[in-house]
Amino acid sequence: MRNMFNLITDRLLRRTWTESQIRMLVGEYRELYHAYATDESNRVNAASGGAGSALLISLLEQDEIDGALVCNTVIEKAKIRAHFSIATSKQEILDAQGSKYVETAFMKEALPLIRQFHGRVAVVGLPCDITNLTRWIAKDNDISNKVKLKIALVCGHNSRTELIDEISQQLMKEAASPLRSYRFRKGHWRGKLEAEFLNGTTIRKPFSYFSLYQNLYFYSEKKCLVCHDHFGYQADISLGDVWAYRFKQDPIKKTGVIIRTQQGIDLWNSANRSGAITAEVLEISDILDGQARTAPFHYNVSARNRVAPMFGYKIPDNVKARVSWHAWLTALFTLFNMRWSESSQWNKLIFKLPRPLLKAYLYLRKGIETLP
Numbered sequence: 456m457r458n459m460f461n462l463i464t465d466r467l468l469r470r471t472w473t474e475s476q477i478r479m480l481v482g483e484y485r486e487l488y489h490a491y492a493t494d495e496s497n498r499v500n501a502a503s504g505g506a507g508s509a510l511l512i513s514l515l516e517q518d519e520i521d522g523a524l525v526c527n528t529v530i531e532k533a534k535i536r537a538h539f540s541i542a543t544s545k546q547e548i549l550d551a552q553g554s555k556y557v558e559t560a561f562m563k564e565a566l567p568l569i570r571q572f573h574g575r576v577a578v579v580g581l582p583c584d585i586t587n588l589t590r591w592i593a594k595d596n597d598i599s600n601k602v603k604l605k606i607a608l609v610c611g612h613n614s615r616t617e618l619i620d621e622i623s624q625q626l627m628k629e630a631a632s633p634l635r636s637y638r639f640r641k642g643h644w645r646g647k648l649e650a651e652f653l654n655g656t657t658i659r660k661p662f663s664y665f666s667l668y669q670n671l672y673f674y675s676e677k678k679c680l681v682c683h684d685h686f687g688y689q690a691d692i693s694l695g696d697v698w699a700y701r702f703k704q705d706p707i708k709k710t711g712v713i714i715r716t717q718q719g720i721d722l723w724n725s726a727n728r729s730g731a732i733t734a735e736v737l738e739i740s741d742i743l744d745g746q747a748r749t750a751p752f753h754y755n756v757s758a759r760n761r762v763a764p765m766f767g768y769k770i771p772d773n774v775k776a777r778v779s780w781h782a783w784l785t786a787l788f789t790l791f792n793m794r795w796s797e798s799s800q801w802n803k804l805i806f807k808l809p810r811p812l813l814k815a816y817l818y819l820r821k822g823i824e825t826l827p
């Protein structure tokens with residue numbers, strides 16, 4: 456029954472993507488895969504199929520790289536934060552597995568780490584971070600000689616620390632203890648958050664406990680409003696989820712892999728040959744159907760540019776896209792929610808609103824966003 460529901464939903468949401476839409480949204484690409492870490496223990500804390508970590512581990516073990524720039528969750532003064540490090544062992548890569556949906560200081564932390572490191576690195580970052588890194592590679596020989604692979608995580612947007620601080624406060628209240636560790640999302644499909652506390656309690660909740668607010672753009676990072684890069688144009692390899700409903704029943708969740716460069720192909724093949732990754736070929740329509748709402752919305756900076764003055768924001772229009780009435784309305788919801796979460800007078804109200812009401816608001820937004 457559930458399978459039937461997924462297949463019908465999948466049919467209804469399928470779209471036809473033109474060549475120009477594909478080039479505009481995804482950029483250049485050479486090969487596409489649906490992949491997962493073959494070894495189950497390399498998928499335990501993965502955001503998707505663990506292909507990202509399996510790739511890094513395999514490159515390290517095959518001496519293709521000496522380290523991998525990864526992002527770790529740390530608890531700092533009882534708060535959840537994310538910081539970068541260069542992992543030089545399988546365990547360090549696995550410790551940093553999973554997506555961190557909280558702002559980071561990529562350039563401030565990553566560049567010094569790469570400069571101080573003696574050896575070749577693979578770098579994982581969000582599309583904006585990979586674009587900035589690419590600029591440095593073009594002008595700095597030291598960075599250019601060391602970075603052997605740029606991996607971008609497909610990205611809708613990221614959130615400011617205030618959002619995770621509020622969520623973690625709620626969790627700590629429930630557990631009556633300070634936090635010990637936190638995972639934003641693990642497990643099948645949308646997954647679950649997992650918080651461990653000093654008193655030995657563990658709380659697991661659907662990821663939507665956090666993502667309900669994130670998907671409504673409460674406490675979004677400001678830089679995300681001016682960004683149109685969903686898939687990481689400048690990466691050698693981009694990794695993301697494939698949310699198309701036809702894959703929901705797969706027993707193993709997988710990572711969508713977009714390989715863009717010869718270097719990406721060579722290093723991917725080397726990891727694939729070692730057996731670290733299990734992969735099957737994917738169509739670009741699978742990837743785009745899985746991001747059919749979010750990718751066009753993300754790209755359409757023009758819509759956000761139009762509504763920005765109503766909320767006192769300045770958003771340069773660098774894409775000059777067509778703005779339909781529903782793109783305009785979605786941008787309006789987005790900027791309204793961002794402004795709301797920036798208001799010290801009104802933002803407390805966000806977390807007092809009943810979740811079912813916010814869910815209805817989110818479904819309304821998603822419904823409008825889905826219009827072709």
Ligand SMILES: Cc1cc2nc3c(=O)[nH]c(=O)nc-3n(C[C@H](O)[C@H](O)[C@H](O)COP(=O)(O)OP(=O)(O)OC[C@H]3O[C@@H](n4cnc5c(N)ncnc54)[C@H](O)[C@@H]3O)c2cc1C
Pocket residue numbers: 500501502503504505506507508509524525526527537551552553554555556557559579580581608609610611612613614694695696697710711746749
């Ligand atoms: C803020 C954010 C937004 C995202 N939005 C989308 C989306 O809209 N659609 C989509 O399809 N996918 C999105 N992703 C990507 C997705 O969640 C997975 O990261 C991706 O599918 C790879 O999964 P994996 O299991 O192969 O990787 P894993 O094996 O879990 O490895 C992930 C690697 O990424 C590193 N990493 C985690 N978070 C960050 C970060 N913030 N900055 C830099 N490096 C990091 C980890 O250290 C690890 O090395 C997002 C990820 C993030 C962090």
